[in-house]
Amino acid sequence: MKQIELQQDILGHNNSIGYENSAIFARKGIFVLNLMSSPGAGKTTLLERTIDMLKGKYQLGVIEGDIATSYDAERIGAHGVEVTQINTGGACHLDSSMIKKVLVNFDLDRLDMLIIENVGNLVCPAEFFLGEDAKAVILSVTEGEDKPLKYPLIFRLAKALVINKIDLLPYIDCNISRIIKDASSLNPALAIFETSCTGHTGLNTWKEWLEGKINEKRKNRLNA
Amino acid sequence: MHEFGIAQSIMQIVLDEARKANARKVIKVTLNIGELAGVLPESLSFCFEILAKSTIAENAALAINRIPIRVHCSQCEVTFQVRDNHYHCPRCGKTAMEIVSGRELQIAQLEIDNETD
Numbered sequence: 244m245k246q247i248e249l250q251q252d253i254l255g256h257n258n259s260i261g262y263e264n265s266a267i268f269a270r271k272g273i274f275v276l277n278l279m280s281s282p283g284a285g286k287t288t289l290l291e292r293t294i295d296m297l298k299g300k301y302q303l304g305v306i307e308g309d310i311a312t313s314y315d316a317e318r319i320g321a322h323g324v325e326v327t328q329i330n331t332g333g334a335c336h337l338d339s340s341m342i343k344k345v346l347v348n349f350d351l352d353r354l355d356m357l358i359i360e361n362v363g364n365l366v367c368p369a370e371f372f373l374g375e376d377a378k379a380v381i382l383s384v385t386e387g388e389d390k391p392l393k394y395p396l397i398f399r400l401a402k403a404l405v406i407n408k409i410d411l412l413p414y415i416d417c418n419i420s421r422i423i424k425d426a427s428s429l430n431p432a433l434a435i436f437e438t439s440c441t442g443h444t445g446l447n448t449w450k451e452w453l454e455g456k457i458n459e460k461r462k463n464r465l466n467a
Numbered sequence: 468m469h470e471f472g473i474a475q476s477i478m479q480i481v482l483d484e485a486r487k488a489n490a491r492k493v494i495k496v497t498l499n500i501g502e503l504a505g506v507l508p509e510s511l512s513f514c515f516e517i518l519a520k521s522t523i524a525e526n527a528a529l530a531i532n533r534i535p536i537r538v539h540c541s542q543c544e545v546t547f548q549v550r551d552n553h554y555h556c557p558r559c560g561k562t563a564m565e566i567v568s569g570r571e572l573q574i575a576q577l578e579i580d581n582e583t584d
Binding site: 244245246247248249250251252253254256311334335336366367369370392395396401428431432461 | 469470472476477480484488490491494498503504505551552554555561562564566572574575576577578579580581
């Protein structure tokens, strides 16, 4: 009988490939956003609005993560940006090696921002670092105000929270100030946006936040 | 939800390490799982048991240490345990951001039967 002390991180392999990805993004000055939410919160629609607002000014690329189908990639592709679909074939999250594998599909020298739309899920994607600069969570008001405290990790790690579908507030029982209060209590630095992607409201501050991040990343590359 | 994938990673590390140590059998695997990690211990044990079949880790015991969430307030230099999502520093009342523990997904220790024994 023998005891072996390991203290080995189970996700260590994922993290080290994530850091390899992030070194590539730093060298190229690409701002990378990991977009997460539960299914149906409005990730793809927010993405469509974001692309339409930014595509004239910046070179954008999108990685679409889904368990199956390429519906989302087709929707995004119609907006005239480079898009690659990853089908996880059942896995509930993207991991860093999946991202690394598809980077060859992009012209990284030209790209300003890469948005990764993760698989719809508030639990697992938070655990897997992909090499991104920022995680953003979308929470739609129809999901209920209790979600920040039920899924604390994702709200702790995110840099931005987009509260979506606010046009539905008159019809449902959701206390949006509680979402804001609980999320800020978990993470005071969280940038919070209130939007309706179908009603095209609240999107300007979101766009400005992204532009700030893109420019900051680009400047860091130029200074390097 | 991703316990099966995690269990696969665990099994890979366990079998690699056991082989390196010339193990004939894996007796026990001890994990550190933080309370913030999105992993259900019961589900992880179930997946581990299935994956261990027909390997030298078959019937190995899986022990899971739950690691409490501890955070550090950089202003007050205080480290404290988080209960019920309460991340506020007991001294200044501000939310502490630095996670000291609670996100662990670690293999702490292996117990093996050695060939040379």
